[in-house]
Amino acid sequence: MKRQVCLAVLLHGGRFSWKYPAAKAEGDHDIEMYKALAQTAERGRFDIIFMADGYSTKDDGLAPDALRSMSTLVHFDPLSLLAVLSTVTTRIGLVCTGSTTYNEPYDLARRLATLDHMSGGRIGWNVITSQMTSEALNFGYDGPLSTEARYARAREFLDVCLGLWDSWEDDAFPRDKASGTYADPAKMHVLNHKGRFFKVRGPLNVARMPQGYPVICQAGESEEGREFAAQSADMMYGKATSLAHGQAFYGPMKARLAKYGRSPDSLKIMPGLCCVVGRTLQEARDKFDAVQATISTVEARAFAVQFMGPEFDLDMDPTQPMPDLPPLTAIAARKRIGIDRDGRRLSLVELGRWIAACMGHLTLIGTPASIVDEMERYIDEGGSDGFALMPHYLPGNLDDFVALVVPELQRRGRLRTDYTGTTLRDTLGLPRPPNRHAAGAGAHAAE
Secondary structure (H helix, E strand, O other), X not given: OOOOOEEEEEOOOOOOHHHOOOOOOOHHHOHHHHXXXXXXXXXXXXXXXXXXXXXXXXXXXXXXXXXXXXXXHOOOOHHHHHHHHOOOOOOOEEEEEEEOOOOOHHHHHHHHHHHHHHHOOOEEEEEEXXXXXXXXXXXXXXXXXXXXXXXXXXXXXXXXXXXXXXXEOOOOOOOEOOOOEOOOHHHEOOOOEEOOOOEEOOOOOOOOEOOEOOEEEEOOOOHHHHHHHHHHXXXXXXXXXXXXXXHHHHHHHXXXXXXXXXXXXXXXXXXXXXXXXXXXHHHHHHHHHHHHOOOOHHHHHHHHHHHHOHHHOOOOOOOOEOOOOHHHHHHHHHHOOOOEEOOEEOEHHHHHHHHHHHOOOEEEEEOHHHHHHXXXXXHHOOOOOEEEEOOOOOOHHHHHHHHHHHHHHHHOOOOOOOOOOOOHHHHHOOOOOOOOXXXXXXXXXXX
């Protein structure tokens, strides 16, 4: 049997593509558009809708000429948004980002458990550690926490949440009217956690969720992030701008799981994908170029410098091919960004436009057949388990993918034609974790 492709879609368009005539300029505050996008993704049999998040406008170091044009300065709170989207979909998974740096575990555990009940077991949590200065300033800090502190807090935060989600055994609420027994106190478990960062009594005042725990996702590519994912994540987002790059991440990352007694299949690895499809190659290229053309030279240069770092802002003509200087090469390697495309060196403006469209992730431009050919190579040759689609504009880019790429994936037996099961764990083929306090929980109780 052919390996299936896991598919997620990020419901945010490119930062500057709102100026493209077919894009919805008001999209980040248009609930009806989000509903339509969610239904389109479910019609395309995607595994997951993914909502990124942050706790600032993320304007750190961005020049005013670029700041005034960037659409991602404002957006809805993702948990509130997913609550709405859960009412207009029935099977697709709903994943949102939640920071362990600027939240408290009891509150976030409660909100995620509530959403899992509301959605019938379709919630996932992308666990992040916030590192931007602009976010720290909004929470009373002078700057972000150290990497060590952020990940130590994240590990303890997740441990507390898992404990809270096991506050009640699955059969703790008989709700028996004859005996007057609503809850069985013997099946309620007080956490009494006391750690470096948190002191939480518990129990959670929400019953155990349909999935047991939400699907845990992680996106950090640092050494700390990889180790955190190997120990705790069900899904990991990443960056793979080439098959070789994907293989270099995929194999070693899967190998880490054995350290924690986990099988390679227990973690799904999904690099980001910017996909522009046309019925012909020229049509696809024209679509991509038309969106890119809406990004001005000033915007492109400013965004490239913000993304790559201030040391990238060298004295160069931004419209000419970038020079072959060690600082450029080193920064690009660190950011996992290629500064050459189609056999030639990019200019700073071209680089900025490409990053603005896809954040430097894998970019496939072509026909349905050529795009699926490349997706299959990643799946079959150890580069990924699937892809996180990053539309360069909305709604048209997602519409095109569902209309053209999805049928080709289904024709080749790579994507379901209908959902099986009801929860996100069912969809991803992940087991439902037992409650650590229940009889027969076994090794899980010792985690």
